[in-house]
Structure formats: structure tokens, C-alpha cells
Amino acid sequence: MIQISGVSKIYKIGDVETVALDNVSFEIKAGEFVAVMGPSGSGKSTLMHILGALDRPTSGKYILDGEEVENLGDDELAEIRNKKIGFIFQSFNLLPRTSAVKNVTIPMMYAGVDRDKRFGTAVKYLKMVGLEDRMEHTPAQLSGGQQQRVAIARSLVMDPAIILADEPTGNIASVQAEEIMAIFRKLNDEGRTIIMITHEADIAEHAKRIIHIRDGRIRI
Numbered sequence: 303m304i305q306i307s308g309v310s311k312i313y314k315i316g317d318v319e320t321v322a323l324d325n326v327s328f329e330i331k332a333g334e335f336v337a338v339m340g341p342s343g344s345g346k347s348t349l350m351h352i353l354g355a356l357d358r359p360t361s362g363k364y365i366l367d368g369e370e371v372e373n374l375g376d377d378e379l380a381e382i383r384n385k386k387i388g389f390i391f392q393s394f395n396l397l398p399r400t401s402a403v404k405n406v407t408i409p410m411m412y413a414g415v416d417r418d419k420r421f422g423t424a425v426k427y428l429k430m431v432g433l434e435d436r437m438e439h440t441p442a443q444l445s446g447g448q449q450q451r452v453a454i455a456r457s458l459v460m461d462p463a464i465i466l467a468d469e470p471t472g473n474i475a476s477v478q479a480e481e482i483m484a485i486f487r488k489l490n491d492e493g494r495t496i497i498m499i500t501h502e503a504d505i506a507e508h509a510k511r512i513i514h515i516r517d518g519r520i521r522i
């Protein structure tokens with residue numbers, strides 16, 4: 303499903319070069335649940351951006367579901383992101399002053415799904431994450447764990463094969479974090495590939511495999 307080989311990412315600001323990823327190679331098969339662990343600044347978010355085709359490597363090769371990402375144009379990448387990958391971020395990235403149900407419909411608006419279907423699908427996934435009684439609440443009216451569950455529902459509406467989560471429980475109390483992990487395990491049991499960045503060992507334990515990263519390099 304995911305193959306990266308010899309991937310490096312060098313950020314250049316003025317004369318200062320930062321090697322965020324240094325010759326990284328690994329493979330993730332369909333249906334895996336992988337945690338990526340490493341200290342702050344080790345390159346985890348950089349890796350997530352490359353895996354999610356939000357950014358391109360400076361060098362190296364990335365094959366996503368059989369397609370070499372380097373050969374794809376920006377429009378094709380945007381389409382792949384919307385259809386194949388569900389993104390979940392530490393800070394939820396929900397639209398403020400917008401109801402939970404409306405937030406969840408947004409990827410379907412981009413994809414041109416018609417209105418009735420958008421609403422029905424949003425309700426289905428809000429039910430799945432246990433928020434059927436919070437559909438009209440705005441993010442400010444929800445707890446952190448509930449906001450993250452809205453974000454998870456939003457990540458699922460296009461039925462992605464891959465879920466990419468960057469510190470999904472970083473802003474959430476531990477009881478609610480366990481609820482989020484229960485949802486992730488269920489999604490993985492359904493066959494979805496999950497890649498989750500975390501620096502918390504008890505969260506990483508929910509994954510079936512852990513990739514350790516340090517100073518932009520993979521460590522066994």
C-alpha cells in the first residue's frame with residue numbers, strides 16, 4: 303500500500319538547511335496498524351506530510367497504492383488525498399462556528415457528492431463515533447475528545463483505505479484517548495490501514511507495529 307525508499311526531506315530557510323528526513327525507507331502493507339514514535343523534532347510530522355502527499359520529498363521515491371507520487375500532478379494528488387486518505391490532526395482542524403454535521407460533510411462537498419447523500423453519510427459516521435446527539439453542536443460546544451471524534455467522522459466520509467493521524471490524542475484527556483483508540487482499532491478491524499504518529503507509549507501500544515524515528519532516521 304505504501305512504499306518509501308531513500309526518502310529525504312531538507313528544509314531550506316535562507317542559508318540554514320534542516321535535514322528533517324534522512325534516507326528513510328519502509329513499507330506498510332494494506333490493513334496494517336502502525337504507530338510512528340520519536341522525540342520532538344525527529345521528523346514525524348514531516349513524514350506524515352509526505353505519506354499524505356501534502357508535501358513532496360527532496361529526494362527518494364514514494365509509491366502510494368501502486369502509483370509513484372513524483373509522477374502525479376497537483377490535481378491528481380488532491381484527488382488521491384480526498385479519496386484514499388483520511389487525515390486526523392492533533393488540533394482537530396474543525397471549522398469553528400460550524401455544526402458537527404456540517405463539518406463532517408465538507409470532504410463530500412469538495413468531491414461533488416449531492417446534498418442529500420452528504421447529510422445521510424455524515425449522520426451515519428457521527429453515529430459510528432457515538433455523537434448522534436451532538437450533531438448541531440459547534441466545536442466550542444464539544445469536549446476535546448468529542449471534537450476529535452467529529453474529525454474522525456469527517457476523515458471517514460469518503461471511505462478512505464488509509465487513515466493518517468498525527469498525534470490524534472495529543473490534546474485529549476486519557477479516558478477520551480482510550481475511546482479514540484477503540485475507534486481506531488475498530489477501523490483497523492474493518493480493514494483500513496492506519497498510520498498513527500504519537501510520542502506516548504501507551505497510545506502506541508494499540509498499534510500492531512511501531513516504527514521508531516530519531517533525527518530523521520528510522521531506528522529498529
Ligand SMILES: Nc1ncnc2c1ncn2[C@@H]1O[C@H](COP(=O)(O)OP(=O)(O)OP(=O)(O)O)[C@@H](O)[C@H]1O
Pocket residue numbers: 313314315320321322340341342343344345346347348349501
Ligand atoms: N516548514 C518547515 N520549514 C523549515 N523547517 C522545518 C519545517 N517543518 C519542520 N521543520 C524542521 O524539521 C525538523 C522535523 O520537524 P517535524 O515537525 O517533522 O518534527 P516532529 O517529529 O513532528 O516534532 P513534534 O513531535 O514536536 O511534532 C525540525 O527540526 C523542524 O524544525
Ligand SMILES: [Mg+2]
Pocket residue numbers: 346347348
Ligand atoms: Mg509533529
